[in-house]
Amino acid sequence: xxxxxxxxxxxxxxxxxxxxxxxxxxxxxxxxxxxxxxxxxxxxxxxxxxxxxxxxxxxxxxxxxxxxxxxxxxxxxxxxxxxxxxxxxxxxxxxxxxxxxxxxxxxxxxxxxxxxxxxxxxxxxxxxxxxxxxxxxxxxxxxxxxxxxxxxxxxxxxxxxxxxxxxxxxxxxxxxxxxxxxxxxxxxxxxx
Numbered sequence: 001x002x003x004x005x006x007x008x009x010x011x012x013x014x015x016x017x018x019x020x021x022x023x024x025x026x027x028x029x030x031x032x033x034x035x036x037x038x039x040x041x042x043x044x045x046x047x048x049x050x051x052x053x054x055x056x057x058x059x060x061x062x063x064x065x066x067x068x069x070x071x072x073x074x075x076x077x078x079x080x081x082x083x084x085x086x087x088x089x090x091x092x093x094x095x096x097x098x099x100x101x102x103x104x105x106x107x108x109x110x111x112x113x114x115x116x117x118x119x120x121x122x123x124x125x126x127x128x129x130x131x132x133x134x135x136x137x138x139x140x141x142x143x144x145x146x147x148x149x150x151x152x153x154x155x156x157x158x159x160x161x162x163x164x165x166x167x168x169x170x171x172x173x174x175x176x177x178x179x180x181x182x183x184x185x186x187x188x189x190x191x192x
Contacts, residue, residue: 002024002038002145003024003025003026003070004023004024004025004070004071004192005023005070005071005072005073005074005115005188005191005192006025006026006027006028006044006057006061006070006071006073007025007026007027007028007073008029008030008034008053008054008056008057008060008072008073008074009027009029009053009073009074009075010027010029010116011178013074013159013177013178013179014075014178014179015027016075017145017174017178017179017181017184017188018073018179018184019029020181021181021184021185021188023030023113023188025073028057028060028064028072029103030052030053030056030057030059030124031056031182032049032052032056032061032068034076034087036085036187041083042080042083042085042108042110043125043127045078046076046077046078046110046112046125047112047114047123047125049074049078049112050074050075050076050112050113050114050123051074051112051114051116051121051123052074053074053076053087053114054072054073054074054114054115054116054117054121055072055074055114055116055121056074057072057073057074057116058072058093058116058117058118058179059099062118069117069118071115071116071117071188071191071192072115072116072117073113073114073115073184073187073188074113074114075111075112075113075114075178075179075184076111076112077109077110077111077153077175077176077178078109078110078153078154079102079107079108079109079153079154079156080107080108080109080110081099081101081105081108083106086098086101086102086107086153086154086155087153088123088150088152088153088155088182089149089150089152089155090091090105092141092144094155095140095144095149095150095155096137096140096141096144098154098155099135099140099143099149099156099184100135100140101134101154102134102154102156102165103132103134103135104132104133104134104135105131105132106129106130106131106132107129107132107154108127108128108129108130108158109127109128109130109154109175109176110126110127111125111126111172111175111176111178111179111180112125112126112130113123113179113180113183113184113187115168115190115191117191120183122191124180124183124186124187126171126172126174126175126183127171128169128170128171128175128176129169129170129171130158130166130168130169130176131166131167131169132165132166132167133165133166133167134163135165139165143156143161143162143165146161148160148161149162150160155188158173158176158177159177160161161175
């Protein structure tokens with residue numbers, strides 16, 4: 001069966017989640033600078049990144065295969081606390097700072113998904129509240145040494161060891177993982 005769209009992401013989690021939905025797709029990895037603009041609200045930032053990834057994926061696919069025109073899905077996930085975006089940690093101290101900020105508090109995970117063609121694009125953003133239990137310094141250090149937080153927004157992954165820190169969520173578990181299933185399925189149905 002041939003692909004019905006392109007996923008503009010190298011994320012193994014997004015690939016796994018789209019496969020769960022039963023879609024056939026190929027992967028294309030555009031290079032997008034992920035930098036929040038001054039005065040840009042977190043929700044606007046994550047939506048812009050998903051849009052830029054989808055549109056860059058579209059351009060890249062047209063360069064690589066001009067006669068094939070498939071919709072492109074781009075997505076981005078950010079972690080937000082006190083209106084501050086927590087990006088991927090640069091080192092242990094950065095990770096520790098983030099996890100201490102999240103400890104015993106509620107934060108938001110925002111995932112935006114965009115599907116784009118040459119004619120149109122559509123973006124949807126899902127916001128989930130996530131509550132953390134109180135974290136000890138020993139837990140934070142052990143978690144860092146597991147390697148899991150190194151490439152994760154907010155320095156944790158809910159689907160892995162980091163799930164042990166989560167006391168409650170209100171919203172979409174899959175959006176916290178990186179791709180809200182229901183919303184993505186509805187979005188793709190508009191394009192396929």
